[in-house]
Amino acid sequence: MSLYRKYRPQLFKDLVNQAHVKTTLLTALKRNKIGHAYLFAGPRGTGKTTVARLLAKAINCPNRSPEPCNRCLSCKEHTKLNSLDLIEIDAASNRGIDEIRELRERIKLAPSSCEYKIFIIDEVHMLTTEAFNALLKTLEEPPTHAIFILATTEPHKIPATVLSRCQRFDFVPLSILDMVLRLKKIAHAERIKYDEDGLKMIAAAASGGMRDAISILDQLSSTGKKINVLMVQETLGVVPERAILKLFEAIIREDINAGFDALSRIKEKGYNIIHFRKTLLDFLRSILVYKMSEEDSELKENYSKETYQKVIDLSDEVEIRELIKMIKIIARDSLIEKDTIPSLGLEIAIVELTKRQEPASIVEEVRDEVRDHGPQVKMAKGDFKDHWSRFLEEIKPHNHSLAAILRSARVLGARGNRLLVEVDYDFHRKKIEDKINMQAIEKALKNSFGREIGFECRVGKHEEAEKSLKDIALEVFE
Ligand SMILES: [Zn+2]
The missing domain is CATH 3.40.50.300 (P-loop containing nucleotide triphosphate hydrolases)
Structure with missing residues (x-):
C-alpha cells in the first residue's frame, strides 16, 4: 500500500x-x-x-x-x-x-x-x-x-x-512547515531516516500538495538511504539552491561572467529553464518580503539553513528598488522561452542587470558642466565619483547595511558645507541618522574628501532629485 x-x-x-x-x-x-x-x-x-x-x-x-x-x-x-x-x-x-x-x-x-x-x-x-x-x-x-x-x-x-x-x-495550499511536520510524522512511523532540509525540499517541490509530497517521500524511502537535500535534488531535478544563490550574488556584484557561469551550469545539468526562472522569481520574492517587512519566516521555512544565512547577508547589499527591478526584468522576457531559445530571456536579463551603473549621474553632469562653463570650475583631479566611492568603501567595514543604503542613496549636492543626500524610505533615513552611524559617516567623509563635510539626509522621490543635482554638486568642488 x-x-x-x-x-x-x-x-x-x-x-x-x-x-x-x-x-x-x-x-x-x-x-x-x-x-x-x-x-x-x-x-x-x-x-x-x-x-x-x-x-x-x-x-x-x-x-x-x-x-x-x-x-x-x-x-x-x-x-x-x-x-x-x-x-x-x-x-x-x-x-x-x-x-x-x-x-x-x-x-x-x-x-x-x-x-x-x-x-x-x-x-x-x-x-x-x-x-x-x-x-x-x-x-x-x-x-x-x-x-x-x-x-x-x-x-x-x-x-x-x-x-x-x-x-x-x-481549501488552501499547505504551507511548507505544515507539510514538513506531516512528512516527519510519517517518516518516524515508517522509520525512514531523513535530514530536515531534505524534507523541506520535498515539500517545496510538491508546491502545497500533500499527496505529491508523500509520494516523493515514498519513492525516496524505497532506496533505504537517508533522505537528504542532494538525494532529493538528484531524484527530482530540483534546482539546487546554490545555483540560485550564485546567480543572485552575480547580479548584486554586477559580475556578468559569474552570472553566465551560473546559468550555463544550470543548463549543463539539464534543468528546465522555465522552472528555474520560476524558482528564481520565488526566491527574489521571498527576499523582497524580508526586505520590506524584516519578516524572515518565509525565507527560514522555504530554504535550508545555509542558504538562509547567506541570503540574509547578501540581502543587506541590495536595495528594495533594485530587487523590484530585478524581478521585473527577470519576469519580463518569459515569452521568448516559448518559441526560441529557452535561456535567452534570462541571458538578456543577466546582461541588463550586471551592466555596471554609475552611482549617480552626477559624474556626467559635473563633466558636462565643466565642458560648458570652462575652467572657472575647479574640479579636483579625482572627480566626485572617486571621492564618493572611497567614502562608501570607508563605511563598509563599519556597517554593511549602512553602506548598502548609502550606495543606493542619491547625492543631491551640498547645502553650505553639508552634503545633501536623498533616500527612498524613512527607515533608511533613521538608520543613517543613528548617532553612531552618523559619527562613522562624518569620519569617512573627512577621510575620503580630505576635509570636514557635514551630512544631511532626507526622504524623497527619485524624479525630483535629478534636477537640483548639478547646481548644488558644483558647490562641493569649488
Ligand atoms: Zn463509526
Missing part, C-alpha cells in the same frame, strides 16, 4: 491545515446540521477528497462524537471504501449526461445500510453543460437520504446555479 493511502487521515484531528474547514464541519456534525450539498474547492493535494470521505464516514457513523468512531461496521466499510452508500464518481472520466442520468436513478434508491447515501463527485467542473443541468435538477429537490459532496480544482467553471445550492469550503 502506498504511504499516502496508508497515512490518509481517518479523523478530522489528523488533518494538517484547513483549520477553518475542520472547525466548521465538526461544529455542524456536532449540531446534527447536515447539508445536502457541499462544494470543496482548492488546488490538488490539499485534502478535498480526504475530507469528503471523512465527512461521509462521520455522517454515517451512529457513534460519531463528532469524529467518526472508526470501529463500527459503517466506519470500517467507509475506511475500506467498500460501503454501498458511499459512491465516488470521477467527473473527469464520467462527464456526460448519461452518467448523471444514471446517478439520478441511483439516488432514488434508499441507502442500503446507512442513514445516508453519499455521492462524492470529483473534478466536478469537468461535467458537460447538459450533465450540470441534470445535476442541478437533483440538487434542487434531493431525496432526504442523499448528500452530495462536489470537489473541484476550478470552482470558477461551475455554473452559479449549482454553486448557489452548495455549502462552499475553500
Whole structure:
C-alpha cells in the first residue's frame, strides 16, 4: 500500500491545515446540521477528497462524537471504501449526461445500510453543460437520504446555479512547515531516516500538495538511504539552491561572467529553464518580503539553513528598488522561452542587470558642466565619483547595511558645507541618522574628501532629485 493511502487521515484531528474547514464541519456534525450539498474547492493535494470521505464516514457513523468512531461496521466499510452508500464518481472520466442520468436513478434508491447515501463527485467542473443541468435538477429537490459532496480544482467553471445550492469550503495550499511536520510524522512511523532540509525540499517541490509530497517521500524511502537535500535534488531535478544563490550574488556584484557561469551550469545539468526562472522569481520574492517587512519566516521555512544565512547577508547589499527591478526584468522576457531559445530571456536579463551603473549621474553632469562653463570650475583631479566611492568603501567595514543604503542613496549636492543626500524610505533615513552611524559617516567623509563635510539626509522621490543635482554638486568642488 502506498504511504499516502496508508497515512490518509481517518479523523478530522489528523488533518494538517484547513483549520477553518475542520472547525466548521465538526461544529455542524456536532449540531446534527447536515447539508445536502457541499462544494470543496482548492488546488490538488490539499485534502478535498480526504475530507469528503471523512465527512461521509462521520455522517454515517451512529457513534460519531463528532469524529467518526472508526470501529463500527459503517466506519470500517467507509475506511475500506467498500460501503454501498458511499459512491465516488470521477467527473473527469464520467462527464456526460448519461452518467448523471444514471446517478439520478441511483439516488432514488434508499441507502442500503446507512442513514445516508453519499455521492462524492470529483473534478466536478469537468461535467458537460447538459450533465450540470441534470445535476442541478437533483440538487434542487434531493431525496432526504442523499448528500452530495462536489470537489473541484476550478470552482470558477461551475455554473452559479449549482454553486448557489452548495455549502462552499475553500481549501488552501499547505504551507511548507505544515507539510514538513506531516512528512516527519510519517517518516518516524515508517522509520525512514531523513535530514530536515531534505524534507523541506520535498515539500517545496510538491508546491502545497500533500499527496505529491508523500509520494516523493515514498519513492525516496524505497532506496533505504537517508533522505537528504542532494538525494532529493538528484531524484527530482530540483534546482539546487546554490545555483540560485550564485546567480543572485552575480547580479548584486554586477559580475556578468559569474552570472553566465551560473546559468550555463544550470543548463549543463539539464534543468528546465522555465522552472528555474520560476524558482528564481520565488526566491527574489521571498527576499523582497524580508526586505520590506524584516519578516524572515518565509525565507527560514522555504530554504535550508545555509542558504538562509547567506541570503540574509547578501540581502543587506541590495536595495528594495533594485530587487523590484530585478524581478521585473527577470519576469519580463518569459515569452521568448516559448518559441526560441529557452535561456535567452534570462541571458538578456543577466546582461541588463550586471551592466555596471554609475552611482549617480552626477559624474556626467559635473563633466558636462565643466565642458560648458570652462575652467572657472575647479574640479579636483579625482572627480566626485572617486571621492564618493572611497567614502562608501570607508563605511563598509563599519556597517554593511549602512553602506548598502548609502550606495543606493542619491547625492543631491551640498547645502553650505553639508552634503545633501536623498533616500527612498524613512527607515533608511533613521538608520543613517543613528548617532553612531552618523559619527562613522562624518569620519569617512573627512577621510575620503580630505576635509570636514557635514551630512544631511532626507526622504524623497527619485524624479525630483535629478534636477537640483548639478547646481548644488558644483558647490562641493569649488
Ligand atoms: Zn463509526
